[in-house]
Amino acid sequence: MPLVAIFKRIRNRVGSLTIEEAARNKYECAQVVSSACQTHIYSTSGVLSNANNTIFTGPVHMYDINQFDHPAIQRLAEKARPEAIHDSSFRQYVVLCSENTRVSIRKDIVAWRRNPNRQSRLRWYMGSAAVGKSAIAQSVAMELEETGHLGATFFFSRPGNIDDPDSVVPTLAYQLATRNDLYKATITKLLANDPFILTKSRSVQFKRLIIEPFQVLMTSHNFTNDDPLTIILDGLDECKCCETQCDGNPSYAS
Numbered sequence: 232m233p234l235v236a237i238f239k240r241i242r243n244r245v246g247s248l249t250i251e252e253a254a255r256n257k258y259e260c261a262q263v264v265s266s267a268c269q270t271h272i273y274s275t276s277g278v279l280s281n282a283n284n285t286i287f288t289g290p291v292h293m294y295d296i297n298q299f300d301h302p303a304i305q306r307l308a309e310k311a312r313p314e315a316i317h318d319s320s321f322r323q324y325v326v327l328c329s330e331n332t333r334v335s336i337r338k339d340i341v342a343w344r345r346n347p348n349r350q351s352r353l354r355w356y357m358g359s360a361a362v363g364k365s366a367i368a369q370s371v372a373m374e375l376e377e378t379g380h381l382g383a384t385f386f387f388s389r390p391g392n393i394d395d396p397d398s399v400v401p402t403l404a405y406q407l408a409t410r411n412d413l414y415k416a417t418i419t420k421l422l423a424n425d426p427f428i429l430t431k432s433r434s435v436q437f438k439r440l441i442i443e444p445f446q447v448l449m450t451s452h453n454f455t456n457d458d459p460l461t462i463i464l465d466g467l468d469e470c471k472c473c474e475t476q477c478d479g480n481p482s483y484a485s
Contacts, residue, residue: 303422304408304415310401310429315393317372317384317463326363328370333363340371344380347457368465375461382460383407387469394471400436401429403462407441410460413452417444 314321328337336356343349358364365386375381383406385399408415418440422428428439448454 301419301423303419303426304405306422306426306429307401307405307408307418310398311405312385312393312395312398312402314391315385315387315398315402316406317369317386318376321388321391321393322369322386325369326366327373328363328366333367333370336367337371337374340367341374344375344459344461365465368463371461372463380458380461382410382462384463385465387464387466389466389469394469396433396470396472399464400433400440404440407460413448414444417447 313319316322340354343354356364356367368384368386372381372384383403385402387393404418408418421439421444425439428436431439445454
């Protein structure tokens with residue numbers, strides 16, 4: 232089962248966003264003083280709900296998105312396969328690498344991720360059945376999760392009927408949204424403006440929901456590739472559409 236790993240890591244820097252202030256019913260509208268920000272009415276369920284006499288001076292950067300308040304993110308979750316994620320209950324008893332096994336390969340993946348001069352954004356590990364590729368993928372995913380460098384994972388599983396290629400992009404995008412607020416805001420707006428994105432081809436979804444949002448954030452928020460998030464795909468040979476392995480790779484390598 233081949234392992235496809237790596238997409239762009241985007242540093243989670245806070246960008247310039249509009250401030251919205253709570254002002255409903257008996258609560259007074261807070262006064263916001265900032266030459267760099269605008270003031271709007273904010274939902275009472277927001278981060279500044281029930282605020283009174285609040286003053287901000289200088290540039291202020293705020294961000295508050297509740298995924299359950301956004302139908303777009305909910306639609307993404309409905310298309311995803313949570314069982315395919317490395318820390319799902321479905322995978323709680325999977326085999327892991329022992330402490331002293333496959334050490335060189337695991338270190339190689341981590342070192343490659345850290346290398347700012349890496350020649351490729353994608354690394355593919357291949358091998359015969361039962362040699363431990365999934366154990367390596369799972370172990371590396373857990374390692375990167377602990378250090379905050381994991382972007383998303385998708386583990387195909389024929390026995391678990393996790394073999395639909397159409398669920399890959401929504402699953403990856405949902406995980407990325409839980410790890411990066413600015414990315415979440417970007418795709419929330421994107422899905423709200425074009426609800427049919429999730430009906431497009433896999434390559435179009437990958438471009439619109441993964442590649443382009445991060446390209447925009449790199450331009451508008453000075454993100455870099457120096458410390459990337461890692462996306463891990465495992466078990467492509469267990470995908471029910473064999474041609475997906477060839478069809479998807481060019482997009483994933485972008």
